[in-house]
Amino acid sequence: xxxxxxxxxxxxxxxxxxxxxxxxxxxxxxxxxxxxxxxxxxxxxxxxxxxxxxxxxxxxxxxxxxxxxxxxxxxxxxxxx
Amino acid sequence: xxxxxxxxxxxxxxxxxxxxxxxxxxxxxxxxxxxxxxxxxxxxxxxxxxxxxxxxxxxxxxxxxxxxxxxxxxxxxxxxxxxxxxxxxxxxxxxxxxxxxxxxxxxxxxxxxxxxxxxxxxxxxxxxxxxxxxxxx
Numbered sequence: 001x002x003x004x005x006x007x008x009x010x011x012x013x014x015x016x017x018x019x020x021x022x023x024x025x026x027x028x029x030x031x032x033x034x035x036x037x038x039x040x041x042x043x044x045x046x047x048x049x050x051x052x053x054x055x056x057x058x059x060x061x062x063x064x065x066x067x068x069x070x071x072x073x074x075x076x077x078x079x080x081x
Numbered sequence: 082x083x084x085x086x087x088x089x090x091x092x093x094x095x096x097x098x099x100x101x102x103x104x105x106x107x108x109x110x111x112x113x114x115x116x117x118x119x120x121x122x123x124x125x126x127x128x129x130x131x132x133x134x135x136x137x138x139x140x141x142x143x144x145x146x147x148x149x150x151x152x153x154x155x156x157x158x159x160x161x162x163x164x165x166x167x168x169x170x171x172x173x174x175x176x177x178x179x180x181x182x183x184x185x186x187x188x189x190x191x192x193x194x195x196x197x198x199x200x201x202x203x204x205x206x207x208x209x210x211x212x213x214x215x216x217x218x
Contacts, residue, residue, distance in 0.1 A: 009129055009201035010213045050215075054199070057134035073131055073199075079214040080128070080135070080159060080200025081112055081171050081191055 001026050003066060005037065006073040011047040020044070024066060030055075031062040033072070044074075051076050083139045084158035085130060095172040099154035104176035108183040110191050112171035114164050122207035128161045128170065131199040135159070138198045146175065146190050150182040157190065159200060170202075 006019050022037050030053045038045040053060045056070040066072060082098040084090070096109045114126050143155045153176040160170050173190050177183040195216055202214045 006131065008131055008199070009203070012129075013213075054131070054134055057131070057137055059197075073134070075131070075199050076201060076213070077215045078197065078199055079195070079202040079216050080130070080198045081195035 001028075001068060003033075003068075003072055005033070006071065007044075008074070009076045011044055011051065011074050011076050014043045014047055015041060026068075028066045029062065030060050030064050030066060033066055034062070037074070047074065047076055082156040082158070083136060083143060084156075085132060085135050085139065086158065086160060087162040088160075090158045090160050090169040090172050092169060092172045092174075095156045095158050096174040098156040099174045099176040101153045101176055103178060104153050105178050106180035106183040107174060107176045108180070108187040110171075110173040110187045111169055112191065114166050114168050114170055116166040118204060121204075123166060123204055124207050125166075125205040126164045126170065127203040127205065127211075128159075128164065129201045129203070130159070130161045132161075134199045139194070142190060142193050142198070145193075146186045149189075150175075150177060150186040152177050152182065152186055155186070155190070157194070159194070159198070161200070 002021050004019050034048050038048045052075040054073040092111045139157045156174045158172045175183050175186045204212045
């Protein structure tokens with residue numbers, strides 16, 4: 001299945017895009033998403049390694065399943081405040 | 082009150098949002114853009130946010146602080162976009178019956194905001210270079 005992943009900060013800069021499409025097997029968890037993102041977008045690999053992921057605007061773990069219909073975002077190390 | 086805004090933040094407005102007659106203490110924290118970092122001169126900071134999730138996280142932290150310290154009220158405001166040295170990036174105001182809770186809650190909130198809210202800061206240095214900041218863990 002094709003999933004859109006929102007990109008921010010250094011990840012957005014690395015690809016020049018605020019989102020990318022990634023091909024995922026079904027079902028897929030965040031661990032799989034990491035692997036596939038790095039494989040399909042090598043320029044994102046180091047960002048993926050340092051990033052958390054959010055699904056439906058909430059932090060996910062590597063074991064969280066990537067659902068077909070919710071927003072997925074790559075969250076680089078945050079630096080707000 | 083939760084605010085994520087590209088507009089300048091007025092700390093007085095944030096403090097006013099938590100005023101209550103039962104409050105014996107109002108503590109305000111204001112984060113400002115510092116002119117030097119690591120010996121390098123900063124010209125500007127650019128803040129980027131995952132808006133929807135940043136608002137959700139700010140609200141979650143606000144509720145957590147209110148519950149943990151029995152606060153009367155709590156207001157959080159964070160700015161996005163380009164900020165110059167001296168400008169306000171974040172403002173926190175808490176009101177409580179007594180000062181200990183207010184001080185502790187405000188201190189906890191700024192640390193928690195820095196740790197989990199999906200907002201990113203890019204330093205623009207005087208030498209023309211830019212750098213996405215990674216907080217020391």
